[in-house]
Amino acid sequence: MCGIIGIVGNHSVGQRLLHGLEKLEYRGYDSAGIATIYNGKIQRLRAEGKLVNLKEKFLAHPVEGHNGIGHTRWATHGQPSEVNAHPHANPKVTLVHNGIIENYAELRHELEEKGYTFESETDTEAVAHLISLYMEKGLSPQEAVAKALKYLKGSFALAILFTGYDNLLIAARQGGSPLAIGYGEGEMFIGSDAIALISLTQNISYLEDGDWAVLSPEKVVIYDKTDQPVNRPIQKSHLSESGVNKGKYDHFMLKEIYEQPQAIEKTLASYLKEGVLSLPSLPWESLTRLTISACGTAYYAGLISKYWFERFARLPVEIDVASEFRYRGPPLAEKGVSLFISQSGETIDTLAAIEYAKSQNQTIVSVVNVPESSIARCSDVLLLTHAGPEIGVASTKAFTTQLVVLALLALKAGHSRGVLSDKDFEEKLFELRFLPALCEKVLLQEAKIKTIAQSLVNAKDVLFLGRGISYPLALEGALKLKEVSYIHAEGYAAGEMKHGPIALLDSVLPVVVLAPFDELFEKTVSNIREVVARKAPVIALTDNKGASHLTALSRDVLVLPETTPLLSPFVYTPPLQLLAYYTALLKGTDVDQPRNLAKSVTVE
DSSP: OOEEEEEESSSOOHHHHHHHHHHHGGGOOSEEEEEEEETTEEEEEEEESSHHHHHHHHHHSOOOOSEEEEEEEOOSSSOSSTTTSSOEEOSSEEEEEEEEETTHHHHHHHHHHTTOOOOSSOSHHHHHHHHHHHHHTTOOHHHHHHHHHHHOOEEEEEEEEETTOTTOEEEEEESSOOOEEEEOSSOEEEESSGGGGTTTOSEEEEOOTTOEEEEOSSOEEEEOTTSOEEOOOOEEOOOOGGGGSOTTSSSHHHHHHHTHHHHHHHHHHHHEETTEEOOOOOOGGGOSOEEEEEOHHHHHHHHHHHHHHHHHSOOOEEEEEHHHHHHHOOOOOTTOEEEEEESSSOOHHHHHHHHHHHHTTOEEEEEESOTTSHHHHTOSEEEEOOOOOOOSSSOSHHHHHHHHHHHHHHHHHHHHTTSSOHHHHHHHHHHHTTHHHHHHHHHTTHHHHHHHHHTTTTOSEEEEEEOTTHHHHHHHHHHHHHHHHOOEEEEEEGGGGGGTGGGGOOTTOOEEEEOOSSTTHHHHHHHHHHHHHTTOOEEEEEEHHHHHHHTTTOSEEEEEOOOOTTTHHHHHHHHHHHHHHHHHHHHTOOSSSOTTOOSSOOOO
16 A cells, blocks of 8 residues: 655665655555665654655755655554654664564564564564664675565565665565566666656566565666575556646546546557457356456446346356455356456455465456556456556546446457347447547536535435446445545445435435436336435436436436446446545545545555
8 A cells, every 4th residue: 555665876866755755645645754875874754644744844854865765654553643654764774664564563572572662553663673683693684684574474565775785775575565676777766666666767677476676776686585586577667757647637536537538448449459359268158157356446347247247148247345255265166267356456355365266266357457467467367457547546547447348348258158149249349439439428517517516515425326237336426425525425226225225314315316217217216206205305317318207306417428238337437426526626625635545455
C-alpha cells in the first residue's frame, strides 16, 4: 500500500525524492518522509499527513546528499503520526517499508531483551534494529540484510541506507509488495512501481519474490532468495509524465472518468482487429464451471461478468471476494479455469487466492492493467486492460476496461460452447464497437448529474437498487459514493429491498434506482412504488422508454441511451461515478485521496 522511492547517484536527491513521492501518494497519504546520507551521516525529515506537509518542512530545512530514500504511508501498525512515519532509523540503519512483518511482535520482544529501544508503534522499526544487530556482530551491510531477510515473515518491500556508506542502497522484496529497479547513467533507482521513476529513467526491471538488490551509482546486483546473483530482464517503460498529470481537470478522478471512451476504445482495439476477436484459447467447451475472484470494484466487475457468462455462454459461475475465497477452501473442478481481476496486479488477497487456485490445478486467467505486475507474471493466461495509469484512488476507467475484457471473454465462451451462433456472435461484437460513442454521449449528462448531486449532499444514507445485471452496478454505485463522499450507502437487489432494507425508508433517505427499460423493468417499477409509498425520494436512471413511466414517481430522472444487457453496464457506470464525484466535491472531501484508503492494496 505504501509508496517507496530510492536514488543513489551523483546529484542532489532531496527534491527528486519528493517529486517521486508525488507520483506515489495514491498508495498512501497518512504521513511521509525522506532520508539522505551526506558525508556518511543520515539526514531525515518526516511529517504527519499529506505530502504537502513534508514539502513545507523540506523548504525550511532542505536535506543534502546524493543517496536517499522516501516513503508515503498507509498506516498498518500504529496510528498516523510523525513518530510512526517512515523512514525509521537507528545509529547504523535507516529504512522504509511497505507491507507487514508478521513476526514483528516476537522480533521486537527479542530485540528489547538485547537492549534495543523502540520509539514507534510500527513493525518496521524491528527490521532496522535486526539489521543493526547483525552489523554490530561484524557483518557487512549486505551480509546483515541477507541474514535478516531469512528471519522475517510476511509480505514486504524494503529500501535501506547505512550510516557511513554514501554510495550504497539495498532493496528487498518478499511476497506481494512490488519493487521496480530503475537504471540510469551514473545513478540507480528503486520505486514501488514504475510511475515513481517516470522522470528519472525509462529502463526498468522488477524484483521477483524473495529478491534483494544492492545498488550503487554504477551498477545493480540482484540476488534471489538463496542469495545467488540473478539477472532480471530490463524493459522500456512506456509511461509518460503527461499520463500521470491532471491536465485541464481539477481532479484525477474526473480526468479518468472522461478518459473512459478512449480507454474502452484502446482495450477493444487490442482484442478486436478488423472485426475479428483475438483471445488466448481456453477449454470453454469442456468447462463445467468458471471460478472468479477479486476485491472491491474488481469484484463487482466479476459479478457483472457472471451475468454475461451465464446468459451468453450458459456457463455456471462461482464468484467470491478474494479475501474469503482461499479461507473457504472451495472444491474446484479438476483442470478447471479460475479467473482473477485486479487493477494493479498486486492485490495481496487476490494473489493469495491465485496460490490456492494453483494448488487445485486450475488454469489461472488474470485481467489486469499492469503487464509487469505480480498477478500478470504468475498467470497462465494474461488479459490486459489498456486503461493507462489510474491515479485517483476510486477506480473508474480501470473498472470499465475490465468490463470490456470480460464481455469479450463471455462472448468468446458463448460462441465456443455453441450457445451463440456465428450470426449472434458477430452481432454482439458489432454492438461493442459503439461503446466509446455511447460513453461519450452519457458524459454529456454531466450538468444534470451535478444538479442531482446537490440533493444527496446532506444525506446520511443512500440506497442503490437494481435488478439483473443492474444489481452489481448498484453495489458499485454505492461503493463509489462511500469511498469519496463518506456518505453511508448500500446497494441491494431491488427485489430484496422488502426483505429488510425497506425498514430504513423515510422521507430523507434517497433511493437511487437503476431502471433500464428491459425485461425486468416492470418488476423494478413495482419496487419503486414500494419506495414511494414510504415517502422516500427516488432518483431514477433510465432511458426514454422508462422515463415515461418513472417521471411521476421520481424526484429526479436521468435519461440515458437505450441499451442492451451487454451494453447497459457501460452506459450506467459513468453517471454513478459522476454522481459520487460531484457529491464528494460539494461536501468538500478529498476526491482523489479519500481518507483511510489507498490504491494498491498489498496487505491483508
